Amino acid sequence: MILRxxxxxxxxxxxxxxDRVVIDSNDLDKLLPDLAIKHAAAMATFDLHMIEIxxxxxxxxxxxxxxxxxxxxxxxxxxxxxxxxxx
Numbered sequence: 899m900i901l902r903x904x905x906x907x908x909x910x911x912x913x914x915x916x917d918r919v920v921i922d923s924n925d926l927d928k929l930l931p932d933l934a935i936k937h938a939a940a941m942a943t944f945d946l947h948m949i950e951i952x953x954x955x956x957x958x959x960x961x962x963x964x965x966x967x968x969x970x971x972x973x974x975x976x977x978x979x980x981x982x983x984x985x
Contacts, residue, residue, distance in 0.1 A: 899923040902954040907946040
């Protein structure tokens, strides 16, 4: 299955970058760790405050977007994740 996604990085309520990628679902295990490391590092140094992943082919707006970050102002129903506890 092919997934079309837009990945956006935000800081100070402004888009800092947008990457559009086409992903073969068979390659997710290879691609996602690299993307996660890149974007988590930017948030850890406060270069970014939120990452938004938009699944471009998803018609339901409640399922279309995934957002994670340190600034909940741009998120719908944000919740806090305690990173000090092991999972």
